[in-house]
Amino acid sequence: xxxxxxxEGLLNGALIGLGAVGVTLTYSILGFANFAHGxxxxxxxxxxxxxxxxxxxxxxxxxxxxxxxxIGPALILAALFAMALTAGLALALDRLLFTxxxxxxxxxxxxxxxxxxxxxxxxxIEFVFTSRPAYFSRDLQxxxxxxxxxxxxxxxxxxxxxxxxxxxxxxxxxxxTQIGRAMRAVSENPPLARASGVDVEATIRFVWALGGALACxxxxxxxxxxxxRPFMGFDLLLPLFAAAILGGIGSVPGAFAGAMVIGIGEAxxxxxxxxxxxxxxxxxxxxxxxxxxxGGIAGRKP
Amino acid sequence: MNRGALLSVERLVAGYEPRLPIVNxxxxxxxxxxxxxxxxxxxxxxxxxxxxxxxxxxAAAGRxxxxxxxxxxxxxxLRISEGLAFAPQTENVFASMSxxxxxxxxxxxxxxxxxxxxxxxxxxxFPDLKRQKRLLAGRxxxxxxxxxxxxxxxxxxxxxxxxDEPSAGLSPKLVEIVFAKLAEIxxxxxxxxxxxxxxxxxxALADRVYVLVQGRNRHEGEASALRGDPMIASxxxxxxxxxxxx
Numbered sequence: 300x301x302x303x304x305x306x307e308g309l310l311n312g313a314l315i316g317l318g319a320v321g322v323t324l325t326y327s328i329l330g331f332a333n334f335a336h337g338x339x340x341x342x343x344x345x346x347x348x349x350x351x352x353x354x355x356x357x358x359x360x361x362x363x364x365x366x367x368x369x370i371g372p373a374l375i376l377a378a379l380f381a382m383a384l385t386a387g388l389a390l391a392l393d394r395l396l397f398t399x400x401x402x403x404x405x406x407x408x409x410x411x412x413x414x415x416x417x418x419x420x421x422x423x424i425e426f427v428f429t430s431r432p433a434y435f436s437r438d439l440q441x442x443x444x445x446x447x448x449x450x451x452x453x454x455x456x457x458x459x460x461x462x463x464x465x466x467x468x469x470x471x472x473x474x475x476t477q478i479g480r481a482m483r484a485v486s487e488n489p490p491l492a493r494a495s496g497v498d499v500e501a502t503i504r505f506v507w508a509l510g511g512a513l514a515c516x517x518x519x520x521x522x523x524x525x526x527x528r529p530f531m532g533f534d535l536l537l538p539l540f541a542a543a544i545l546g547g548i549g550s551v552p553g554a555f556a557g558a559m560v561i562g563i564g565e566a567x568x569x570x571x572x573x574x575x576x577x578x579x580x581x582x583x584x585x586x587x588x589x590x591x592x593x594g595g596i597a598g599r600k601p
Numbered sequence: 602m603n604r605g606a607l608l609s610v611e612r613l614v615a616g617y618e619p620r621l622p623i624v625n626x627x628x629x630x631x632x633x634x635x636x637x638x639x640x641x642x643x644x645x646x647x648x649x650x651x652x653x654x655x656x657x658x659x660a661a662a663g664r665x666x667x668x669x670x671x672x673x674x675x676x677x678x679l680r681i682s683e684g685l686a687f688a689p690q691t692e693n694v695f696a697s698m699s700x701x702x703x704x705x706x707x708x709x710x711x712x713x714x715x716x717x718x719x720x721x722x723x724x725x726x727f728p729d730l731k732r733q734k735r736l737l738a739g740r741x742x743x744x745x746x747x748x749x750x751x752x753x754x755x756x757x758x759x760x761x762x763x764x765d766e767p768s769a770g771l772s773p774k775l776v777e778i779v780f781a782k783l784a785e786i787x788x789x790x791x792x793x794x795x796x797x798x799x800x801x802x803x804x805a806l807a808d809r810v811y812v813l814v815q816g817r818n819r820h821e822g823e824a825s826a827l828r829g830d831p832m833i834a835s836x837x838x839x840x841x842x843x844x845x846x847x
């Protein structure tokens with residue numbers, strides 16, 4: 300077994316984790332599994348791709364990579380804009396679709412509605428960008444030795460760093476700020492949150508925006524590491540839900556821990572058993588956690 | 602009517618389903634600094650009534666006036682800013698959050714400059730909570746939870762504090778402690794409206810009492826009069842319970 304599994308696993312876990320935060324928060328606060336979350340990832344990646352293309356065409360030199368990275372100012376700007384756009388998409392979907400169903404129907408109608416939204420957004424993306432895979436950059440990056448038998452490309456290291464910073468920011472946001480406390484309160488007990496002076500509707504909107512922005516970050520990361528294609532987010536749904544459930548629905552640190560387990564597990568499976576076993580990891584983890592500890596690692600209720 | 606009342610609930614109709622009202626035209630008035638108890642048999646709609654006043658159950662008809670303002674359609678979180686605080690019965694604290702975070706959450710409605718001061722004041726009033734401030738609220742004892750729920754509601758310096766069965770699940774000794782705290786809170790000028798199953802404790806504390814049956818006012822009057830009236834006491838505060846169970 301090569302220690303390279305660690306790098307692959309961490310990267311994989313980081314991008315699953317960024318997506319799983321939104322899943323776990325919307326699941327716990329709104330009480331349904333949002334299947335359209337995968338499309339937030341896809342939409343975010345394509346939005347960043349389109350904006351980066353425009354910015355590099357307009358500003359000379361912005362399309363070039365910084366130092367050894369293939370990531371340049373154009374993509375950084377584009378990623379930030381795309382995060383805002385994806386937050387907007389999540390808010391728009393909530394406004395157009397989920398607010399109308401909230402409180403009036405069973406969770407299953409919300410799930411079905413999200414499934415429909417997922418297909419509609421994916422089809423639109425495919426219509427505009429075609430189903431041919433796209434890339435942020437065609438530059439080939441050479442992995443450099445890091446010691447201990449590990450190798451990583453400069454892009455991989457930068458993405459790990461960015462993901463780490465985002466994780467810390469989300470953790471601080473949830474644990475130290477008023478909106479973070481409000482999110483935890485709404486996720487535990489909405490009526491009590493209202494009785495404690497929390498504007499539940501505003502908090503829900505914030506959760507959608509945060510989940511969307513982080514999904515976009517995950518999509519950009521996946522686009523840089525692999526490729527951009529219309530099914531990229533949908534194919535990530537199973538690992539996302541596995542990570543969220545493994546970590547305990549509603550727990551952000553749990554979702555990241557779950558994502559790392561799934562991410563490293565997938566990397567191990569690829570190396571030990573072959574790439575075709577990759578998808579089995581999330582399934583096995585999901586079944587195992589539902590059998591052994593249905594509340595998840597950090598779950599509130601067993 | 603009742604021009605001196607801080608809280609006037611007039612012929613309120615409320616329930617979880619618009620077509621199945623649980624509160625059927627109940628009226629409640631509470632003057633500044635008064636303790637008002639809502640009593641009645643199980644299923645009388647007391648709890649739904651107090652939740653409707655807090656804004657957690659929608660009102661289908663009637664009016665809720667508080668301090669000269671009509672709150673009938675106001676969202677729950679804004680009613681607190683008007684000075685009407687509520688401590689629910691069960692799950693009255695955020696179990697997954699620390700005691701400190703429970704208070705900080707409620708402090709969100711207090712202007713920024715005064716937040717730390719208000720939290721400190723609550724720790725002073727409830728020293729038990731201060732000792733446990735890092736503990737998850739879910740690990741508190743029943744009495745401490747009730748104290749945290751009351752502290753959370755009082756943090757915003759409300760004009761009125763509403764409580765849904767503050768004695769629920771507490772030992773007689775703890776009920777005494779909680780009710781002594783409520784007397785103290787009233788002494789500071791806060792109006793208290795509480796729902797109670799424990800009629801004896803409520804009658805001992807309250808100034809005035811409303812007895813609700815099937816979502817309507819059945820009797821109202823001075824608590825002192827009811828204390829000495831075994832007929833009413835057995836009819837509405839004990840006797841009916843066994844009847845309705847049959």
